[in-house]
Amino acid sequence: MASREAAKPQLPDPSPSRRPRWGAALFGFYLVLVVASLAIAAITRPLTDHGFVYELGRSFALVGLSLLALQFVVTARLHWSEQGVGLDMVYRFHRVAAGLAAVLILCHPMLLVAGGARPELLYGFGLPWNIWLGRAALVLLMIQVGMSVWRPQLHVGFEQWRLLHNQATLIFGIAFAHAYVTGDDFGEAAMRGLWWGMVVVAATAYAYHRLALPWALARSPYRVAKVKQETHNVWTIEMEPPPGRKRFDFQPGQFHFLHFRRGRGLPAEEHHFTIASSPTHPFLASTIKEVGDFTATIGETRPGDAVAVRGPYGRFSYTYRPAEKDIVFIAGGIGITPIMSMLRHMRDTKSDCAALLLFANRTEGDIAFRRELEEIAAGGHPRLRVVHILSEPGEGWSGETGYVDKDKLSRYIAEGRERRMYYVCGPAPMMKLVMAALGDLAVPRDRIEFERFVL
Amino acid sequence: MRRLRSLRIASVVLVVVVLAAALALAVYRREVIEDAEQHEHEAWMHHHEAWMQSEEQSRGPTSREGEDVGKATGKAHGVASHPRRAQQPGEGERPPLRRDEHRRHEHHHR
Numbered sequence: 001m002a003s004r005e006a007a008k009p010q011l012p013d014p015s016p017s018r019r020p021r022w023g024a025a026l027f028g029f030y031l032v033l034v035v036a037s038l039a040i041a042a043i044t045r046p047l048t049d050h051g052f053v054y055e056l057g058r059s060f061a062l063v064g065l066s067l068l069a070l071q072f073v074v075t076a077r078l079h080w081s082e083q084g085v086g087l088d089m090v091y092r093f094h095r096v097a098a099g100l101a102a103v104l105i106l107c108h109p110m111l112l113v114a115g116g117a118r119p120e121l122l123y124g125f126g127l128p129w130n131i132w133l134g135r136a137a138l139v140l141l142m143i144q145v146g147m148s149v150w151r152p153q154l155h156v157g158f159e160q161w162r163l164l165h166n167q168a169t170l171i172f173g174i175a176f177a178h179a180y181v182t183g184d185d186f187g188e189a190a191m192r193g194l195w196w197g198m199v200v201v202a203a204t205a206y207a208y209h210r211l212a213l214p215w216a217l218a219r220s221p222y223r224v225a226k227v228k229q230e231t232h233n234v235w236t237i238e239m240e241p242p243p244g245r246k247r248f249d250f251q252p253g254q255f256h257f258l259h260f261r262r263g264r265g266l267p268a269e270e271h272h273f274t275i276a277s278s279p280t281h282p283f284l285a286s287t288i289k290e291v292g293d294f295t296a297t298i299g300e301t302r303p304g305d306a307v308a309v310r311g312p313y314g315r316f317s318y319t320y321r322p323a324e325k326d327i328v329f330i331a332g333g334i335g336i337t338p339i340m341s342m343l344r345h346m347r348d349t350k351s352d353c354a355a356l357l358l359f360a361n362r363t364e365g366d367i368a369f370r371r372e373l374e375e376i377a378a379g380g381h382p383r384l385r386v387v388h389i390l391s392e393p394g395e396g397w398s399g400e401t402g403y404v405d406k407d408k409l410s411r412y413i414a415e416g417r418e419r420r421m422y423y424v425c426g427p428a429p430m431m432k433l434v435m436a437a438l439g440d441l442a443v444p445r446d447r448i449e450f451e452r453f454v455l
Numbered sequence: 456m457r458r459l460r461s462l463r464i465a466s467v468v469l470v471v472v473v474l475a476a477a478l479a480l481a482v483y484r485r486e487v488i489e490d491a492e493q494h495e496h497e498a499w500m501h502h503h504e505a506w507m508q509s510e511e512q513s514r515g516p517t518s519r520e521g522e523d524v525g526k527a528t529g530k531a532h533g534v535a536s537h538p539r540r541a542q543q544p545g546e547g548e549r550p551p552l553r554r555d556e557h558r559r560h561e562h563h564h565r
Binding site: 035053 | 459469477478
């Protein structure tokens with residue numbers, strides 16, 4: 001381990017000042033593409049035989065289809081597209097765009113009928129095949145959106161949902177065929193050119209994301225070097241890059257996607273996990289808690305197992321704010337992993353930051369990295385103070401009990417709250433409580449960074 | 456939290472831009488057809504007026520040229536002062552809006 005930790009730090013330049021502008025520029029370009037078909041329609045076919053409502057229905061279909069096409073690019077996990085805001089926000093934006101597209105496309109046939117089309121369009125059976133294509137796309141899209149919004153209530157597992165979510169390509173294909181055959185606007189060469197261009201871009205992004213890159217990663221996988229049990233249900237998996245290759249650069253606190261191929265009948269699925277190791281190490285490590293069907297088998301991982309690793313992603317890192325020297329970390333349970341990566345990086349780079357860690361767990365046995373945290377605090381880099389908080393303390397526990405609430409935050413951060421930087425990661429209920437408490441304590445919102453595990 | 460705020464702003468901007476663009480196209484296209492109808496109506500009125508004038512001319516002048524023609528067509532005095540000409544084939548019927556006239560309207564709107 002000593003030789004590993006002595007390796008030269010490899011950190012890409014986060015360039016925080018440029019990234020927001022890059023994100024804004026990308027978003028502007030995205031908006032242009034979303035409304036491009038409407039602009040072409042206005043130029044090439046300004047005259048119509050229909051009224052306002054009918055034309056609104058047509059416009060909704062065009063822009064809804066544009067939103068669907070661009071979803072393939074938005075969700076392709078392209079590094080240049082997530083650098084400004086982080087992949088978690090990109091995925092949340094994807095959900096907003098999907099919801100908007102679904103509403104627009106649902107309104108499309110209704111507005112056509114309200115604008116003068118025959119009502120049979122909505123319920124008739126003796127309609128041409130191209131209308132049936134549109135209907136099929138609409139029904140599948142509604143199922144897709146419903147499954148995504150109400151997945152927990154429908155008790156659909158993540159992997160089953162993900163398989164169903166792949167029908168997005170089918171939905172878009174059917175919807176595009178319907179529009180291409182049915183839509184008057186597609187009679188114009190400019191419109192056809194725009195749409196074939198968008199189809200090619202969408203197909204390329206999808207092929208890269210779902211086929212080419214996974215294939216390439218599977219051909220040269222990382223190998224599990226070490227499996228270490230941290231607590232009764234938490235495991236650390238260390239992975240080494242393929243021979244002759246360096247691991248990718250990352251910022252402490254970022255995450256990656258791991259696709260384990262372990263054989264032995266164990267599930268081979270892709271999931272995202274925080275990189276718990278520091279960029280100063282030549283290997284990658286993720287610390288994983290047994291919480292689901294897949295992670296329940298994580299302890300059965302063995303050295304030598306193959307792992308396709310894709311990353312890094314995310315913006316949850318203190319390195320994006322290098323000027324901040326007074327930091328408060330608030331972690332709940334396995335939410336310690338990105339913070340552990342940052343603390344290890346601070347230790348290895350001899351950081352002079354002052355750091356307070358409020359670490360909440362259920363029981364004493366759930367505390368991960370307890371000894372290592374003590375060692376970092378004793379080392380003086382960073383100037384770290386660790387406060388453990390247990391919601392179900394056993395006998396003999398003399399530390400803090402309960403939850404990370406306003407009272408504890410005000411006691412441990414007695415002064416200078418508004419000038420500190422806060423990094424929060426943990427279960428959703430804890431995050432909600434902490435965010436509210438920080439708000440009550442008048443901590444400016446732009447001084448809080450948080451990380452959710454769910455993309 | 457800055458990222459979350461950016462996401463919220465982006466989401467609102469997306470919804471507003473999309474709805475505004477869709478509404479704008481629908482309004483624009485309706486305006487175009489209304490405008491085209493107006494042009495068509497004006498063209499028909501022009502031809503009708505010319506036809507009425509030529510009809511009056513074929514009956515012969517009554518008193519002072521211009522005044523009675525103006526009364527017959529219900530137009531102002533200035534209309535009757537237009538030079539007379541023989542009726543052309545097709546005049547007096549509602550003229551169809553030609554394709555090239557559509558094109559002119561399109562250019563006008565651009």
